[in-house]
Amino acid sequence: MKNLCRVLVLCCAIVTTATGHNTSDQNDAIAHYSDRAVELLRDAISRETAQGRGLVPAYAESLKQVFLEAGFSPEALTIVPYGETASLVVRYEGDGSSSRKPILFSSHMDVVPADPESWLRHPFELQEDETFFYGRGVLDNKFDVTLLTTLFVWLKESGFVPNRDLIIAFTGDEESFQETVQQLARDYRHFVDAEYALVVDGGGGVLNDANEAIQFQVGFAEKTYATFSMTAKNPGGHSSMPRADNAIYDLARAIQRLEAYTFPVETNEITLTYFARTAPLLDNEVGEAMARLVADQNDVEAIATLRAQPQYVGTLGTTCIPTMLSGGHAENALPRAVTAVVNCRIFPGHTPAEIMRELQRVTDNSDLEWRVVGVPVTSPASSFNTEVMDAIAASLGPIHGALPIVPKMGSGTTDGAYWRAAGIPSYSFTGIFINPKDSFAHGLNERVPKTAVGESLRFWRAMIDELATNRSGTAQ
Ligand SMILES: [Zn+2]
CATH class of the missing domain: 3.30.70.360 (Alpha-Beta Plaits)
Incomplete structure (x- = not known):
């Protein structure tokens, strides 16, 4: 059965390149799931999940409903309360055919506070113009919470079975005390244990002033x-x-x-x-x-x-x-x-x-x-991971061509530092491409390019193919 799957996957890969047929199917899927992602983002932005507001658990609960409706079993979804906040852990069960430990995807549901008086647009309403979506968390980090949720929904609804378990950990206080990640790593290790973590927050694509993609950054370490x-x-x-x-x-x-x-x-x-x-x-x-x-x-x-x-x-x-x-x-x-x-x-x-x-x-x-x-x-630098770097290059190629992929050492502290400290190597990057000048994370009028929705879905779907299917030699 496993071998048959491999052959089928291989055939599909050939059909895709030979006829372009699946590409147009995929374009339809991306259009459909982009719309769903924007609706989820709208809901996410309307929730003022800043520290002390106590609104993270309700957000986690609403995301849990989205996963349930897509066909995830209740056992695959765990809300872990922590004081006024909470984490959500989602397990996407694989067929185990790669015999490898899971991959952990980590993002956070909380946001930095925002004062509506000082914003041009209301920070807790998703607003848009031709180029950008605006709102608190639209970049850091509700965009990626939304993206990962939509990606898992898409995979589940299309009947996809990964060759290893995929785990999402959405934490609840990354912008303040960073204790929910520590709680997961310490008390819920069996839920989140993974070969490595992809921290989908920060890093990612850099655009220049001519709006051209010039590099892609991957966080390997934090001071x-x-x-x-x-x-x-x-x-x-x-x-x-x-x-x-x-x-x-x-x-x-x-x-x-x-x-x-x-x-x-x-x-x-x-x-x-x-x-x-x-x-x-x-x-x-x-x-x-x-x-x-x-x-x-x-x-x-x-x-x-x-x-x-x-x-x-x-x-x-x-x-x-x-x-x-x-x-x-x-x-x-x-x-x-x-x-x-x-x-x-x-x-x-x-x-x-x-x-x-x-x-x-x-x-x-x-x-x-x-x-x-x-x-x-204190967290050690994560070792170089060729599998992840190669997967990024392969997934970006069809979208942005060959780009320099640049490892980075952050000077701040994110959840990634705690995964590393707990012995789970972690690599931080988002699928978003943005000009650093437009990046207003933590600041006023936070924004994200609207094109990031479709591009990120395409990127992460390809990453899953690279890292969690048996068609690549490394994933056997
Ligand atoms: Zn963040």
Whole structure:
């Protein structure tokens, strides 16, 4: 039976290329499911699923209904409550013919808050013009929640059976505490355990000003996010009788030492590939500096040029920067305690403790008191995955031609960091192509190009064929 399936799939693949017949069938299907996706997106945007609103569970419930109506069994759908929010886990059962662990698809149902007063259009109503859909979450991340839902519905309604289980995890607090992903990885591991996770959030296609696709970004790693506080203490006293030592002076000196210090330049396979593949796209000194750095990691001029660019400085190593100050208790009293908060984005391979020791060495004052603020999230870089990279190239080809596929290391923290920390390698990318200038995720007037709906469906349908059917050699 399995062999017969393989032969049939192979025949279909040949028919597709030979006659183009299935292509027009697929175009009809994409038109149909694009309409359904837009309706789901409209419903999604109308739900104000920001932190503290308590509206995520109802959204999860409504998505669950969509899966049920498409033919998923109730056992395949699990809502996992967590405080005022929740996650939804969907299992698309395969025939097991590849004997491989499932693939996990991860997106989030919550959004960053939005104030209708400051938006041009109402953030919780899906609005559109000729080019864009608008609304809070239309890019981050309800578009992809909608897309994955529609994709699974399409697969199910067409009778598709993958050669391994496919799992969706829609989390409920990615934009705030990121605890639902931790809950799933820790307490519901059997539901979400996978060979790897595709985090469908961020990354993806880049358009230039002429609206041409120029590259496709895949997140392989995230820097560790860690925050420290350093406090200078002093016996204090009356400001009319100043002492020579002063907590504000002590802290100011420490901050100046931090300002003068830069962490060593570091590179890894991900960042070097990123620079190598981005350099040819930038027709300026920044592109040149990238190419030179790839050739020689000690090129001081290239490093200086890249470090002067806020969007690239974080790719070159660990960064730590003071972000908050507090201290003193009266205008006429000598301060007894003054604190600076220092936020670090740590290059993979270093622990927060190691970086704190380095900051203590740099500030050179053993009287300063150091603390770790919150719980830092350390996640390893995911190993290069040729299967996923090849599948992306094959799936993008018919839509956008051959594009540079660029691995990226994020400087923020997403759910992907927790999947990686739990031992599930994760790769972040969306099927959306957008000009970075139009990307207003987290900001006002968030938008997504309308063409992204059909293109993303086509892309993800092809990805499923690449990764979860037996027609490719790697998926046996
Ligand atoms: Zn997001």
